[in-house]
Amino acid sequence: MKDLAGLGHLFVAAFLFHFASYMVLPAITDVTMDAVCPGRDECSVAIYLAGFQSAITGLGALVVTPIVGNLSDKYGRKALMTLPVTVAVVPLFILACNRSKVYFYAYYVVRIIAGVFCEGSMHCLLLAYVADQVGARRRAAAFGLLAGVSAAGFVSGTLTARFLPTSSTFQVAAAVAAATAIYLRVFVPDSGANSFVDEACDPLLQGSSCSATSSSSSLSDEDLTPRLPPHKGGLPSLSDMIALLTGSVTLSGTAIVTLFYSLGEHGLHAALLYYLKAQFGYSKDEFANLMLIVGAAGMLSQLTVMPVLARLVSEETLLILGLLGGCAHVFLYGIAWSYWVIPVELTVVFYTLLSIL
Template sequence: MEKFRDLIHLLVTVFLSTFATLIVIPAITDVTMVAVCPGQDECSLAIYLSGFQQAIIGLGTVVMMPLIGNLSDQYGRKALLTLPMTLSIIPSAILAYSRTTNFFYAYYVLRTLTAMICEGSINCLAFAYVADNVLERQRTSVFGILSGITAAAFVCGTLAARFLSTALIFQVSAVVAMLAAVYMRIFLQESLPHGENLAQPILKSGQDDHSQDGGDLPMKPMVSKKIPSIQAITSLLRSSVTFSQAAIVAFFNSLSYGGLQASLMYYLKARFHFSKNQYADLMILLGVSGMASQLLFMPFLAPRVAEEKLLAIGLLGGIANALLYSVAWSRMPPPFLSVFEVFVSPCLRSIVSKQIGPNEQGKAQGCISGIISLANIISPLVYSPLSALFLSEDAPFNFPGFIFLCIGFSTMIAFFQSILIRAVPPISSHKSSSSSILA
């Protein structure tokens, strides 16, 4: 029962932090356009700025996600959650104060720097926290519930953005981000593999270890031993064929999602003259479908359908959605296929968690998050120039939705890799039962 309460506190923490992050999305495109290209519906500079930011954030998170995940295996999930949740307050606070051009560029720089640590790290650590405390056979369902809470925060944040003014949106975001950090520090219990207690703070030297061994070696910072090398990450990827296949699926699916993220808002602005409220309406539909899928369908389907099959179904939904977007000439198609798309993340995370022992859950989830970040570096470098080209008057042919055709092709590669994944007996069943909350 105590661990069940801990999971409730984790879900509340994820909800609040996700709400604070996502409430600004419907407004940020208009804020960017007003600051960079006032009075215009099509602006290549805004597209390139967003793409460049996404690439730089991805470059930082490729390094930070494995590091944060690995450190959380040693020093606890809560200790590592504190840093990204605190840093995420800063960008919203800047635009809460002012949205003039100078303040926008201050936001742009600080958002880029802080997101190198914050982007994806909260979800990464939340997945590792769940893996510490839930039996393997039940993780897909609980991962789905965690993703459903994220979708619920998405819906609530978008609804709030629909009815709040732009200035108030960023003020609410900053306040809720602060509330999330305070709530997490007060209520969430620390989690380590096997329920071990923290032996020492992160920056303490390794003197105790040396003294126990009876050696006279010089002291070295303990944290330096916790930074995973390229060889360590490569070894982790090779530790299981299933893990390697899941990593490939994660890369190409994220390549597609990153392209959608970099292009969709500006495509809607240029093609259909969308504003903040219309962005919010579309995002509400996306969020409701995702929330219904994760909180209603996933707990029912996960015990009955193999997670690798659910993964393939989710990728098929992504392909179909991209194709529908590509042929949308007069109006946007309803995003109902997002019901299936959201199967991808919890299924991938569950597959990965079952191939790794309990002492390496943070490292494994951080490795997958790092691969996703690598895709987020490449994605805007490919898709932002394509999007700017085909939305401009200099397009080689009249096909504004060509970008989504390319996104669908990338998702198709992930789909073909996913159907090669075969269920493999997990390696840590005998180690995780003692920490299960649902046994």
């Protein structure tokens, strides 16, 4: 438990980051509709904007996240986590000032840029920080705790948004995001990346000049660990990253699974809230109620069920359970609004149970 106790400040920073990020989700649909299609409950342009934002953010994160992760191996996790945490404050601050059409489109552009640096890199850096501090046998449980803390931030942010007016929601979210950046810089200790990776050695590159100790320890894993081809630049190029993905069957398979799973999840969430608003007249409070049901189930499962299952079953089994739960989630939402599904509430109950996985 000593290694997990040393992650306390990181868990606080992760909680605050997700608290601020998710607090605005219940309100952003109404803000978008009021700016793009004022006075209407149905607007296809808003859905297209959400889909375009997800697509550009995802493609940008695909390029930026590996670079940020590689830099964190050299300069430390804390130094690189400061970037997404700080950038995340800007779009929230824009809507905290005003939610008119001009301010919304300014938020929209800045949000895309911020998403490139935040959505993928922050999650990966948090996991890398935990992996630096926790032994291999306890990492699955530690990752579950981190996911539970993130889910707790989601639930707390959503619950706060449920009782705040829209204007105050963005102001509080911006203040918490700024506090997160300050807390990260002051209290979270650096993971000491250079103590795990020799300063003269790029961990993703072949042919780099490493110390004798690093060289001897890496020889045993040379055939098992995918590495980038040698290059003269300071950062890996896009072709280098492609070579890394194609050089390992496990890594390329994981990337393919992640791609299709994320495609379905983001496609669902990009249109779901707007559909609920058009079909049932949902607003911020109803969105918050629905998110609270889902988030509370996820938080409890990650904090209680996940650490227990990590000790009993393999990581592959946990991954399969998670993917099955995600597929069932999308399927149930796909049929929930069909004319032959009479009790919609029954589908919500099933989804809540599946969220425990």
